[in-house]
Structure formats: C-alpha cells, structure tokens
Amino acid sequence: MAQDANYSAQKLTRDGIEIVRLADIAGRTELSIAPPIGNNAFEMKVNGRPILVTPAGTLDEWKSKPVNCGIPFLAPWANRMDGDAYWANGKRFALNSEVINLRRDANGLPIHGMLLFADAWRVVRLNQDAGCAEVTSRLEFWKHPEWMAQFPFAHAIEMTHRLAGGVIEIRVAIENLSDERMPLSIGFHPWYQIPGCERDRWTVHLPVREHHELSSKMIPTGKTTPYDLPDPLPLAGRHFDDVFSGHDSGEEFWVEGDGRRITVRFGPKYPVAVFYAPQARDAVAFEPMTGIIDAFNLAHEGVYCGLQSIAAGATWTESFWIRTTGF
Numbered sequence: 001m002a003q004d005a006n007y008s009a010q011k012l013t014r015d016g017i018e019i020v021r022l023a024d025i026a027g028r029t030e031l032s033i034a035p036p037i038g039n040n041a042f043e044m045k046v047n048g049r050p051i052l053v054t055p056a057g058t059l060d061e062w063k064s065k066p067v068n069c070g071i072p073f074l075a076p077w078a079n080r081m082d083g084d085a086y087w088a089n090g091k092r093f094a095l096n097s098e099v100i101n102l103r104r105d106a107n108g109l110p111i112h113g114m115l116l117f118a119d120a121w122r123v124v125r126l127n128q129d130a131g132c133a134e135v136t137s138r139l140e141f142w143k144h145p146e147w148m149a150q151f152p153f154a155h156a157i158e159m160t161h162r163l164a165g166g167v168i169e170i171r172v173a174i175e176n177l178s179d180e181r182m183p184l185s186i187g188f189h190p191w192y193q194i195p196g197c198e199r200d201r202w203t204v205h206l207p208v209r210e211h212h213e214l215s216s217k218m219i220p221t222g223k224t225t226p227y228d229l230p231d232p233l234p235l236a237g238r239h240f241d242d243v244f245s246g247h248d249s250g251e252e253f254w255v256e257g258d259g260r261r262i263t264v265r266f267g268p269k270y271p272v273a274v275f276y277a278p279q280a281r282d283a284v285a286f287e288p289m290t291g292i293i294d295a296f297n298l299a300h301e302g303v304y305c306g307l308q309s310i311a312a313g314a315t316w317t318e319s320f321w322i323r324t325t326g327f
Contacts, residue, residue, distance in 0.1 A: 007133035007163070009126050015059040020123060020161075022133040027166025029324075035137045037063050039121040039159055042070035044168065046327040051262060053191035053283050066117040071170065071190040073159065075113045076141075076151040078187030079274060079293040080105060082219045087300030088183045093152065100146050107217045112189070114147055115139070124158070132164035142177055153182040155310075171319040176310040183296055184308040184316060187274070187289035190264070197257035199282045203232040205254045206275060209246030212292055220292045222303035232256070235284070240277040243292055245306075247273060253286040260326035264288075269318035271306065288320045 008023045014032075022031045032043040037059070044051040053069045055062035062069075077086070084095040084102075095102060095110060105111045118139065125136040141147055142154035154177040162169040176182040194202060206227065213223040220243060227244060247253075249268035253275075254261050266273065270288035277284045290308050292298065299307035310316045 006130075007128040009128045009133040009135055011123065011126065015061075017059040017063060019059070020126065020135045022135065022161060022163040024133065024163050024166055027163075028327075029163060029166045029168075031161060031163055031168055033135060033137070033161055034059060035121040035123055036119045037066070038072060038115060038117045039137045039139070040070045040072055040117075041161055041168075041170065044322070046166070046324045049195050049327050051192060051195075051322075051324060051327075053193050053281075063117070063119075068116075068189065069191050071188055072112070072116050073172075073186070073188055074287075075115050075157070075186040076153075077110075077113045077185045077296065078287075078289050078291075080109045080111050080218055082109060082217065082294045082297055084110060086296040088153075088296055089180055090300075093150075095150050099149050105218070109217060109219075113186075114150060120144065121159075125160075132162055134160055134162040136160040153178045153180070155182060166323060168322040169319050170322075171317065173315055173317040174310060175315045176312055179312050181312060182310045183299075184310055185289075185291050185295040187270070187272075187287050188320070189274075189276070189285055189287050190322070191283045191285055192255060192262050192264075193283050194255065194257040194260055194262070197260070199279075200236040202235045202255055202257040202284070204235060204256075204275075204277070204284065205232050205252070206244060206273070207247045207251035207253060208244035208273060210244060212243040212245065214243065214293075219294050220298060220304070222298065235277055237279075238277070239279045240275050242275050244273045244275060245271055245292070247271075255284050255286075258326075261324065263323050263325070265321045267318040267320060269308065269316070270320060290318075 028047045102110045121137045139157045158173045160171040210224045254263040264286045266288045272289035274287035298304035
C-alpha cells in the first residue's frame with residue numbers, strides 16, 4: 001500500500017480477485033481497478049455515489065460470467081469489424097475463431113477486440129505523492145500465441161489510472177515491438193450513470209461537428225453529415241449508437257441530471273467519439289476512439305483516411321479524463 005496524507009493507492013483482494021483502489025480524500029473520489037478482469041476500472045465513487053455501472057454480483061461471479069460495465073478497453077480493434085478478416089499494411093489477415101472465442105454482435109460481426117476480460121495484466125507501478133495516486137498495469141500482447149494468431153503485431157500495452165484533484169486520467173502507452181508499422185484501432189467503452197436520477201431527465205452535450213452514416217450492420221459507409229441536434233440534448237425518447245467526429249482537443253462531453261454532471265475530455269489522438277445511449281439502460285457511453293468503426297478495412301478500401309499507426313520500435317501515448325460536479 002502507498003499512502004499520502006490525501007492520496008492512497010492500495011492493492012486489495014475483493015471476492016478473491018486482486019484489485020487496486022485509488023483514493024482522493026479531499027476530492028471525495030475513489031476508483032477501483034481489476035487487473036485480472038481486463039484491467040477494467042469497474043467502480044468509481046464520488047461522495048459515496050457510483051458514477052459507473054458496476055458488476056451486478058461479486059467480482060468472482062463477474063469474472064466467470066463477464067458482462068460489460070465499468071470502463072472496458074477495446075483492442076486490438078474497437079467496436080465492430082465487417083467480417084472475420086481485416087487489412088493491414090496491404091495484407092489481408094484472417095481471424096481464427098477456432099483459436100480464440102470471438103465476441104460477436106447481433107449481426108455476427110466480431111466486436112470489441114480480444115482484451116475486454118483478459119487476465120494477463122500485471123501491476124508494474126503503484127504510486128502516490130502529494131499531488132496524486134496512480135497505478136500502471138502492463139499487458140505483453142506478444143507473449144500470447146492465441147492473440148498473435150489473430151493480430152500478428154508484437155506489442156506491449158501499459159495503462160495508467162491516475163487520480164488527482166478529483167479528476168481521473170486514463171493513459172494508454174502502446175509500444176510497437178514489430179519490424180512493421182502497426183495499425184491502431186483502439187478505444188474505451190465507459191458506462192456512466194447519474195444515480196438517483198432517471199435517464200429521461202438527463203441531458204448531454206456532444207461537442208462534435210460530423211455524424212458518420214452507418215449501414216444496417218452498423219458499419220460506416222464513408223458518408224458524413226453535419227451534426228445538428230439540440231444542445232444540450234435531452235435523452236428522453238432517444239436511442240443512440242452513433243459515430244461522431246470533428247471535436248477539438250480540450251472540448252468536453254458531458255451528461256447532466258438534477259444538477260449533477262459527469263464531464264469527459266479526450267486527448268487529440270482520440271478524434272472519433274462513439275456515443276451510446278440505449279433507452280433500456282440508465283447509462284451513457286462517450287467512447288474515445290482512435291478511428292472510426294472498421295477502420296482497418298475502410299482505410300484499405302480508401303473510404304477512411306484517418307487510420308493511425310505506430311512505427312516499428314515507437315510508442316504511442318494518449319489519455320482521456322473524467323471529472324464530476326454536483327455530487
């Protein structure tokens with residue numbers, strides 16, 4: 001355990017699962033991360049109120065029967081791919097469902113990559129000082145043949161959760177250990193909620209300028225239209241599972257209800273936002289994305305020109321931030 005007068009960073013065991021808990025006493029904020037379950041920041045509390053949708057049962061039940069909640073990490077592809085193959089560096093790579101259990105959407109498309117609930121994360125740094133509490137966990141993708149058979153770009157990922165002044169920063173650093181340029185299509189799918197306030201009273205602010213048209217399979221067509229919905233936007237009666245772009249670095253997404261607000265800011269290397277707000281759940285997701293859905297294939301087709309990549313031997317780094325007011 002690392003402790004400071006205001007900040008603490010602790011390794012704990014909960015329901016037989018190793019977790020890390022970061023606390024900011026003055027900011028009345030706690031964040032709990034489960035490295036053995038996808039390194040998911042599964043619980044965030046502000047003044048005792050849960051800001052994230054958390055597992056319904058115990059953590060060991062969640063691990064044995066995983067469901068989406070908290071802040072899942074989507075990699076090595078974010079959201080959907082249009083079929084069981086993708087293009088990278090001019091080559092076509094096929095996924096092998098006999099080697100790994102691929103998660104699929106309602107149309108049978110592979111979704112959310114392979115690391116949602118990976119147990120290969122290891123805590124490598126646990127630290128606090130007078131200004132923050134933080135933990136860094138590492139996943140060495142290249143050591144796992146079943147993953148490399150699907151995405152043969154050797155790389156390692158470090159994810160840092162940092163709590164300072166009541167603000168959560170989630171920073172990802174990806175080191176390309178391959179001899180080739182590594183295409184990048186990652187993201188997060190946070191599940192935010194405003195406890196004690198029903199969804200129909202929530203409003204959101206989306207600082208975007210472009211809406212990406214999707215096919216019936218929820219794959220971008222390459223066409224965009226200007227974003228022209230009201231601001232702030234009432235959620236009552238509306239369902240969203242949409243892809244947006246055109247937000248500037250420093251601009252903030254937020255959801256608000258009964259005077260309480262959750263605000264999210266993306267770093268500049270997350271130029272795409274998926275906004276998910278199902279009518280059946282009291283939750284919204286502002287998803288930071290490095291590119292649009294099916295970015296590998298659409299870039300190869302010439303439909304999308306924003307695919308990022310990491311040069312051989314280089315490291316890519318970016319963050320997003322979460323803060324609250326009124327809680």
